[in-house]
Amino acid sequence: MSEKQFWRKSWDPGITDLDPKVWEISYTEAIRPVFEQYPDQLALEFLGIEITFKELDEYSNQFANMLIEHGFKVGDIVGINLANTPQYIIAWLGTLKAGCVVSGVSFLLSSEQMEYQINDLSSVGNKVALVTLDAIFENRLKPISSNLQNLELVIATNLADFLPKIKQVLGKLLKKVPKGKVTPLEGKKVINFMDILNTYSKELPDVKITPDDLAYIQYTGGTTGPPKGAMLTHRSSVADLLIVQHWLSWDDTRGIGVAMSGFPLFHIAGLFFCASCVNLGWTQLLIPNPRDTGHICKVIEKYRPSAYVNVPSLFQLLMKDPKFKTLDHSNVDACISAASPFPVESQKEFESIVGEGKLIEAYGMTECSPLTTMNPSKGKKKLGSIGLPYQNLDLKLVDPDTDKEVPIGEPGEILVKGPMVMKGYLNKPEETKKAIDADGYMHTGDVAIFDEEGYLRIVDRTKDMIIVSGFKVFSTKLEDTLMEHPAIGMVATIGIPNPERPGSELVKAYIQLDPDYAYDGNEEKLKEDITKFAKEKCAPYEVPKIIEIAEELPLTVVGKVDKKRLRKEAKE
DSSP: OOSOOGGGGGSOTTOOOOOGGGGSSOHHHHTHHHHHHOTTSEEEEETTEEEEHHHHHHHHHHHHHHHHHTTOOTTOEEEEEOOSSHHHHHHHHHHHHTTOEEEEOOTTOOHHHHHHHHHHHHTTSOOEEEEEEHHHIIIIIHHHGGGOTTEEEEEEEOTTTTSOHHHHHHHHHTTOSOOOOOOOBTTBEEEEHHHHTTTSOOSOOOOOOOTTSEEEEEEEOOSSSSOEEEEEEHHHHHHHHHHHHHHTTGGGGTTTOEEEEOSOTTSHHHHHHHHHHHHHTOEEEEOSOTTOHHHHHHHHHHHOOSEEEEOHHHHHHHHHSHHHHHSOOTTOOEEEEOSSOOOHHHHHHHHHHHOTTOEEEEEEOGGGSSEEEEOOSSSOOOTTOOBEEOTTOEEEEEOTTTOOBOOTTSOEEEEEESTTSOSEETTOHHHHHHHBOTTSOEEEEEEEEEOTTSOEEEEEOOTTEEEETTEEEEHHHHHHHHTTSTTEEEEEEEEEEOTTSTTOEEEEEEEEEOTTSOOOSOHHHHHHHHHHHHHHHSOGGGSOSEEEEESSOOBOTTSOBOHHHHHHHHHO
16 A cells, blocks of 8 residues: 555545455355345335345345256356346346356347347357347347347346336337347347246355355446447455445445435446445335436435435436425435536535535546545535545556556546455457566556545546446447448547536537548438447447547647547637
8 A cells, every 4th residue: 555645634534444354255255144134124216116135135045946947057157138127136146146146238239239248158169148128139139139149048038027017018008118029049048037027946055155156247438449348356356346335324224225326237336236235234215217306206206315326427417406405305315426527516405405415526536446635524525626546545646658647636547456356358468468567557548647645537538438318438449349331431429518417428520421432412411321230239338429520630740630639629
């Protein structure tokens, strides 16, 4: 640890390093007391359906026993391709109880992107299963199933499977609930999720899991190349949970907290929130559609959460709903914001609604399980700052070119070292070496400035990263995909501010046509065709919202597209 951890003077009183022995445990062992102490406590709420900790424990045991009976062992992998539903949490917890590894598979991925992730997971020789929605099964999984040679087991479910039958039928008839036909897949076992809960033992399986075993392989994009699977152990996951809970003084709230989050569970932030709630014996209010602010307001009014955990764009949406401003937020202790910038003026407006001093900005990344800095829970919070480094870690800012630490007040790349840092990237030893240096520091690619009190402020991020409602869009990866369109000879993508969602961006694509392309001069028709192509190949948040056809793109002296100039022109 660095001797220059001057930020400690700004910590809340009583915040100290934890004994590392406390995370020498698997997550499943760490949460065992919760199920024994709070069996009747409400664990999950989903569209009016309530599930206790006893029920969650038994359901997840059944899922674990199903995996084991299908030959899954410690280290095998289960991809979870669901929205925020009880099925997701049951599958997540059951997978961990079986000693298997969870990998969140975004339901926003295209078939091509799904195929890459599933095949990457299976390339290390482990068994692989996928839990997915019936609509995704029919429309995206079935067409690529023959390309997924090592996918052995598919568990299908419907979004409404936990709802009463009358609501299921009405939802499907009114087309409010997407549905798809589940059929046999050659060479794969296909089962219905709900059948698991009617068939398998409710007893906890006897599986030995160590702190060194992998708990998660969470995929994260990169400025170059395909997405990378960050390998997180039980130890790193438990360490980050305990450190953050101590930081927020949540140690004394076991069994009494109620939390609401719109973060998708396939995202590391949603996963962390979920794991933290179960570890604390808190009630989770599941939000299947974060854009439905009317439903969120009804849930808040009924259950009066003590914590909100969201991406800034969701807080922005809630502020636009008149109902949210009339609700009683006195029960709220903390509103945690992460994953993208939250404009200071919007933060002030938000606190005028929920209460001053309740908004706490945090910072992290998938590779760090994920959180590494946060504003104090009780002490001084600086709006626009990502706060102070946590306990039990070291953080420094370095010149990216020299790797030498920069003085206070000067921008430098954030480097983090601590028990929460990933084991490495799956199948990518060279990428791992680039990310984690010989001294164990994770190079985040984000640029920040320390102030005199130790608070950090992000001033830049990896140049080619665009933040769309909390999702990271990497320009180089997106441009590689767009270049497959026959009309495109050269392309550059940048992020421009979204006027409707401060702190979020829109993807803008500058396109120079291929001289060999037979262009009829109909620009709008071409833009529509490129957009259609992007929707087929990319996740929805990656699709350019603005396309500009340029006679030629500006280049730097070394022949690279001059994005700095494009950003300046877009701003003007």
